[in-house]
Amino acid sequence: MRTLRDLPIRVKLTAIIALTCAVALCLATGTLMLLDAIYVRRSMVRDTKVIADVIARNSEAALAFGDSEAARRTLESLQSESHVAAACVYDAAGNRFAEYARADHAGMFPAAPAADGHRFAGGALAHFGPIAMNGKRIGTIYVEAPLQRLRDRLRRQFALGILVLAASLLVAIAASRRMQKTITEPLLALTNTSRVITERGDFTVRAARTGNDEIGALTAAFNQMLDVLAERDASLREEIAERERAQERIAELNARLETRVLERTAQLERANQELEAFTYSVSHDLRAPLRAVDGYARLLEEDHAPVLDDDARRLLSVVRDEARRMGTLIDDLLAFSRLSRQPLRPAPLQIGRMAEEIVRELQRTQSDRVIELHAGDLPLAFADAATMRQVLVNLLSNAVKYAKRKGPIRIELGGRLDDGMCTYWVRDHGVGFDMRYVDKIFGVFQRLHGDEFEGTGVGLAIVERIVARHGGTVRAEGAPGEGACFHFTLPAAENAILQEVSP
């Protein structure tokens, strides 16, 4: 059911105009008819009175002289007066003196005269007036006028009024239907234009301006808005085109980058492999002469012991020590080179338990000092057990190695969970190191303590490499004489994402 609001403006305007006209016409017609009715009534009353007065005047003598015949003759002159139905002269005593009635007059004369004046009764206007001679009342005149004529006239007027009203209304509606076009056409044109623009997305279309009224102003504003929109549209399109171009370029660059990355990766892989092969073969090649050196030195020691004096024996022992040391170095290098070739197999890992095992082993080899491991609550890491064992072995054995000369070796192992990554630290209270060289401490063959302590300088490099392969980082801090603390991060077991880690 359409509400009044949804009616088209054309209908609304026509209806408004028609209704206004109808109301005005109704009021006018109604008022006119009312005034006419009042006027007709008044004039009827007046006419009747006039007639009565005239008849009364003319009946004076007849009444005075008692000539009822003459009085009746006078009354009969009313024949020509079409709207008088009956008349009657009463004498001074109130008796009927002379009468007159139209042929079609039905009804009786009043038996006795009523008070002077007019009254409307029984479908007729009745008028009583005095008949006076010389100022003295000698009788009464009664005139009766039927209201039928009045009613007929009123009915006619009413019908005419309705007719005029209907005709005027039709004319008003017809006129308004034409006139409302001046308002609705521009509006419809505007609506149409906006629809066209929406459908076609064409911002160059403009609405035609008709007239300088509010609709004209609306049209002008509409067009202005379209100008702005068209501009924006154009600039937006440009931007989009540019962006697309930029994106294309980026895609292009990305593709090239990827190609390059692939190339480089391949290159690096090849380089790595070559390096590993090289390292492997070199270490093997290096071992051979070492074995020879060590072997011959031993032969000298054992087979030619009698000819060797203490100094010679000392020299031979040094040769052998150095040969052994070189062998260890080569082993370490080999291990280091092998690191990259093995795939990682991460799994949930209890760092603490592994550390305890390692410390027990170390204690076995370190009989003269006590190694104390203080471990707190450690989060579960997601890491490869084999390589992590090496990390912990390196860190813990370093702690033992670089401990102070006397007293128990105290090692603290801690860890916390930070946003999906576990951070662990191994703290010792040994000799520490100078923070000036902290950048070098994880480098290969970087030894900060010279010959005081054993070691090849590869251990921490191995730690760094393995942690990095797990996606973590290492950090070291320390102070001379106050021990060192090594931090490393690993992915947490709860937040582990299975990844293909390239070897």
Added chain:
Amino acid sequence: MVARALAVAVVCITLARAAHAAPPSAEYRLKAVFLFNFANFVQWPAHAFASADAPLVICVLGDDPFGEALDETVAGESIDRRHLAVRRVMRGEPLEQCHLLFVSRSETQRLDEVFRGVGETTHVLTVSDIDRFASRGGTIGLFLDRNRVRFEISLNDARRRGLELSSQLLTLGRIVE
């Protein structure tokens, strides 16, 4: 001389008394009303009256047939703000004072003398029920027609006397001459 005058006076008074002694009949009561009515429907010229408040005089000449009727009819009435007066006049008395003169039947034989006394052009309206009065020189004559009192008018006589008769009167009455 004195005896004669006295005798005449006695006779007159007796006659007059005799006339007054009988009560007026219905006919004359009606005729009295007619006289009053005539006075209402006739216009006398202004010079017929001595002054603005001079009365309108109705005279009865001869034997008075009205008795009290005429006096009763005009008592307290006024026409055009003039009072009405009833006078009985004897033969030979001056008649100019009368505006309306009723000539009694008793004067039937002496009409010429009466008219001579009245004068031809005076403003006196003469009324009588003498037979054919209007044709014989009177202004209005009364007659009976089927028991109804009617009247006939001599328009010439009225005009001659400068009297204006209402058209209603003329309609009601019969015009003669």
